[in-house]
Amino acid sequence: MLKHKNLLKNKKNLLAFSAGGDSTALFFLLLEKRIPFDIAIVDYGLREQSKEEVLYAQELANTYSLQCYTLQAPKIEQNFEAQARKIRYDFFEELIKGYSYENLLTAHHLGDRLEWMLMQFCKGAGCVELSGMQSVEKRDNYTLIRPLLASDKEELIEYLKCNKHHYFKDESNSDEKYKRNSFRKHFAQPLLAKYKEGIKKSFQYLDEDKNTLAEELPLTMLKEFAYFQASTQHSNILTIDRYFKSIGKLLSASERELLKTQNSVVIGRKYIVQQRKDFIFIAPFVEVPMEKRFKEKMRLLEIEPKLRGYIAQEQEIEELLTSLLA
Numbered sequence: 001m002l003k004h005k006n007l008l009k010n011k012k013n014l015l016a017f018s019a020g021g022d023s024t025a026l027f028f029l030l031l032e033k034r035i036p037f038d039i040a041i042v043d044y045g046l047r048e049q050s051k052e053e054v055l056y057a058q059e060l061a062n063t064y065s066l067q068c069y070t071l072q073a074p075k076i077e078q079n080f081e082a083q084a085r086k087i088r089y090d091f092f093e094e095l096i097k098g099y100s101y102e103n104l105l106t107a108h109h110l111g112d113r114l115e116w117m118l119m120q121f122c123k124g125a126g127c128v129e130l131s132g133m134q135s136v137e138k139r140d141n142y143t144l145i146r147p148l149l150a151s152d153k154e155e156l157i158e159y160l161k162c163n164k165h166h167y168f169k170d171e172s173n174s175d176e177k178y179k180r181n182s183f184r185k186h187f188a189q190p191l192l193a194k195y196k197e198g199i200k201k202s203f204q205y206l207d208e209d210k211n212t213l214a215e216e217l218p219l220t221m222l223k224e225f226a227y228f229q230a231s232t233q234h235s236n237i238l239t240i241d242r243y244f245k246s247i248g249k250l251l252s253a254s255e256r257e258l259l260k261t262q263n264s265v266v267i268g269r270k271y272i273v274q275q276r277k278d279f280i281f282i283a284p285f286v287e288v289p290m291e292k293r294f295k296e297k298m299r300l301l302e303i304e305p306k307l308r309g310y311i312a313q314e315q316e317i318e319e320l321l322t323s324l325l326a
Helices: 023-031 049-065 080-099 110-123 127-131 153-162 181-212 233-246 253-259 292-300 305-312 315-325
Strands: 015-016 038-043 070-071 103-105 136-138 143-145 220-222 223-231 264-267 271-276 279-284
Touching: 015 023, 023 153, 038 049, 049 070, 070 080, 103 181, 110 127, 110 181, 127 181, 127 233, 127 315, 136 153, 136 305, 143 264, 220 315, 223 315, 233 271, 233 279, 253 264, 264 305, 271 305, 279 305, 292 305, 305 315
Parallel strands: 015 038, 015 103, 038 070, 103 143
Antiparallel strands: 136 143, 220 223, 223 279, 264 271, 271 279
């Protein structure tokens, strides 16, 4: 049930824990395989039960001599799912940086992957996007690993019941005001109940096709400026998407479409992506006064006006662009 054990042993692992069935199953599977790890849990303060979940996490950590990191999230006023994800990953990445963890482990399973795939399919997506979650993803300073991605939720719950491990059921997972929950109830769960083995094979084929169609390209960072050498459209968008995920931003379907047809795209009103000849540049979108000399230099280098604001504030990046493009 537990995949990628060889990537986890003798490593410093951080488990994203919630006290729900998925992460609790992963918790005990890691213990069984004698894989070292600590846990981190976020309380969004929406349910009374969440306080019990944090206490349970701390109790487990004490019992098994693990570190347990907790975060009381600030109140989220709108766009809950996206904001909660950003808060969660900012917290995990702060811990990873502060305590030198090498891997972040999440308990995503086959049902989660199918829900995501169906949601992307209904918005419009190609093979690379449909393959969705990957069991191993390299991030800037750590590796995100999903050891349960090929396991079904029912398998995990059966494991917990057979071993008499306590876990919490989050009732908000049944609230259909969240799109993912609606897809889970009406589409993913019925499909898995009938076609689980076929769905597992389909994801294997999608992963093989994705590796053929697109590759994530090496990306270089200088402060908040990122760039990489352009390749195929699929590979370019995959690399851009991975970068934004690493900083807690998910590209919308409309932003993906714009990246296919336009050389300069503002992402979330905060970032600018420019595709220029052999390179793709990503930087914060800022507006500042610029000297005439600088504007003329950027014009000659064919740097879009919207990208220039951040560069104008960073001499090192101006020099970098000169060496790359002059």
